[in-house]
Amino acid sequence: MAVLESLQAWHWLVLGLVLLGLEALGSGGFLLGAAAAGILLSLLLWIWPELSWSSQLMIFAVSAVVFTVIYWRGFRRFNQASEQPTLNDRAAQLVGRSWVLAQDLPAGESKVQVGDTLWRVRCEQPLSVGTRVQVSGSDGMTLLLEAAE
Numbered sequence: 001m002a003v004l005e006s007l008q009a010w011h012w013l014v015l016g017l018v019l020l021g022l023e024a025l026g027s028g029g030f031l032l033g034a035a036a037a038g039i040l041l042s043l044l045l046w047i048w049p050e051l052s053w054s055s056q057l058m059i060f061a062v063s064a065v066v067f068t069v070i071y072w073r074g075f076r077r078f079n080q081a082s083e084q085p086t087l088n089d090r091a092a093q094l095v096g097r098s099w100v101l102a103q104d105l106p107a108g109e110s111k112v113q114v115g116d117t118l119w120r121v122r123c124e125q126p127l128s129v130g131t132r133v134q135v136s137g138s139d140g141m142t143l144l145l146e147a148a149e
Helices: 009-024 032-047 053-080
Strands: 098-100 108-114 117-123 132-139 142-147
Touching (some): 009 032, 032 053
Antiparallel strands (some): 098 132, 132 142
16 A cells, blocks of 8 residues: 555656557557556646545546547557558459469369469359459459459
């Protein structure tokens, strides 16, 4: 109890900075709310130094939850927006690409070489050698092929 009664502004500032450091190691935004709450509480204690330890803990808990919800509702969506949404989706990058088949493909699933990768493909009708095909879409890592027109 004596430790809680001796909490000062610099304790909360150090906690906030340590949490920010841990966030930098890669917790994905989970610790940002708690870090902001610690820094806010350190500012409150410099303004209002006679704040009781129970009030400090209550303010920290509530503000950590509020800041975390604000981050998850607002900034997380903004941070995940991308100018290149298919950057790490190789199958989606191939949609629209066409080439001439070097092997017969039966209807259903099979495999075909596209560039330097062997891809699982699915087509509705059998396709013969020399047919120009086009990737019409993807289902996970399976390319959906159709005869190009």
